[in-house]
Every structure is written in structure tokens, then in C-alpha cells.
Amino acid sequence: GQNIDQPTEMTATEGAIVQINCTYQTSGFNGLFWYQQHAGEAPTFLSYNVLDGLEEKGRFSSFLSRSKGYSYLLLKELQMKDSASYLCAVRGNDYKLSFGAGTTVTVRA
Amino acid sequence: NAGVMQNPRHLVRRRGQEARLRCSPMKGHSHVYWYRQLPEEGLKFMVYLQKENIIDESGMPKERFSAEFPKEGPSILRIQQVVRGDSAAYFCASSGTSGSQGTQYFGPGTRLTVL
Numbered sequence: 001g002q003n004i005d006q007p008t009e010m011t012a013t014e015g016a017i018v019q020i021n022c023t024y025q026t027s028g029f030n031g032l033f034w035y036q037q038h039a040g041e042a043p044t045f046l047s048y049n050v051l052d053g054l055e056e057k058g059r060f061s062s063f064l065s066r067s068k069g070y071s072y073l074l075l076k077e078l079q080m081k082d083s084a085s086y087l088c089a090v091r092g093n094d095y096k097l098s099f100g101a102g103t104t105v106t107v108r109a
Numbered sequence: 110n111a112g113v114m115q116n117p118r119h120l121v122r123r124r125g126q127e128a129r130l131r132c133s134p135m136k137g138h139s140h141v142y143w144y145r146q147l148p149e150e151g152l153k154f155m156v157y158l159q160k161e162n163i164i165d166e167s168g169m170p171k172e173r174f175s176a177e178f179p180k181e182g183p184s185i186l187r188i189q190q191v192v193r194g195d196s197a198a199y200f201c202a203s204s205g206t207s208g209s210q211g212t213q214y215f216g217p218g219t220r221l222t223v224l
Contacts, residue, residue, distance in 0.1 A: 041217060042216055043152070045213075045214060097152070099152040101149065
């Protein structure tokens with residue numbers, strides 16, 4: 001089975017940095033994905049990690065440690081529009097994505 | 110707009126009616142996945158289809174639910190005799206390469222409410 005854990009909520013101030021952690025226990029591993037989902041909208045692809053290390057893409061970075069079953073998404077220079085739910089998803093040995101329940105990030109002025 | 114399209118965006122049905130949800134994958138994509146999202150829960154995999162083939166329907170309830178992806182036209186998720194517990198957001202995703210490699214891109218979802 002798959003078990004994906006991430007915090008339920010986080011709050012941060014505009015311009016700050018927030019780190020969203022994700023731990024997973026899965027039968028097989030073929031990549032970890034982060035998606036952003038605004039209320040009532042589609043999950044939007046943010047990043048993909050399959051090898052250990054940090055992937056940087058503008059203000060967003062994602063890190064993976066396969067041996068620890070751990071990833072984080074780092075959001076820098078927070079903007080009000082970054083208020084959303086952030087979904088951690090793991091792909092096992094097949095094609096199915098197993099999702100965590102999501103972390104709701106609230107950015108305050 | 111070359112993104113994944115879903116319609117309707119909102120669907121209201123009474124108990125016992127049928128719900129048909131449609132998904133047009135991103136242009137050039139031939140792999141389609143359906144997920145269901147219940148309030149306060151993560152997305153749960155339901156079914157994976159390629160054109161004219163159901164590859165994996167292990168996440169779909171055995172009764173009342175069916176899915177297809179015909180040679181022409183959108184993928185359809187069909188729920189017969191809906192019950193209140195079917196109320197959820199149903200998301201479709203598509204990928205361009207084989208399911209174990211491609212990134213899945215999501216549509217805006219259909220929010221089904223069963224009265």
C-alpha cells in the first residue's frame with residue numbers, strides 16, 4: 001500500500017519562505033510530484049523528482065531523499081497568489097499517483 | 110487552449126439517476142486517468158485508460174461505475190443509480206507517454222452533487 005503524509009495547514013507572511021514536508025511509504029518508487037491546487041480548480045503540475053537532490057524552478061524548489069522516504073517543497077518570496085493547497089504525490093512501480101491529503105498554505109499580508 | 114478539458118464543471122443529480130462525466134485529454138495525449146477527491150481527502154485513483162482499452166480499473170467501485178475512452182471522442186466516466194456518497198470532485202488527467210513515465214496533467218474537474 002501507499003502512505004503519504006504532509007501537514008494539513010501552514011501560514012506564512014508575504015515575502016517569506018515556507019517549506020512543506022512530505023514523507024512517504026510506498027511499495028515501489030518511480031517519482032515524486034508536487035501539484036498546486038487553488039480552491040475549485042485543477043491541480044497544476046509544479047515539480048517532479050526521481051533522483052535524490054534539489055530541483056529548482058524559479059521561486060519553487062523541490063527536494064527528494066529516497067533513502068529517507070522524504071521530500072519537501074520550498075516556496076520562496078511568497079506572494080498572495082501562492083495561497084493554495086499543495087499536493088504531494090508518489091508514483092509507484094506503475095503509473096498510479098498516490099496523493100497526500102494536501103497542505104493548505106495561507107499567505108498573509 | 111490545449112489543456113485537459115472536462116465537462117460539465119458542476120453536475121447535480123438526484124439519487125438513482127445517472128451521471129456522465131466527460132474528459133478530453135490534452136492534444137497529443139493518449140493516456141487518461143480518472144481520480145476522485147472527497148472533501149478533506151487526497152485524490153484517489155480510479156481508472157487508467159488508453160484509446161479503446163481499460164488498462165487498470167482497480168480503483169473503481171465494482172458496481173455502478175464504468176469508464177470508456179473510445180477511438181473518437183472524449184473519455185466518459187459513467188455512474189449509474191447515483192447515491193449521496195458519490196458526491197465528490199472527479200478529476201481527469203492525461204499524459205503523453207506511457208503511464209509509468211509521463212507527467213499527468215489535470216483537468217478542472219467535475220463537481221458532482223447528489224441530492
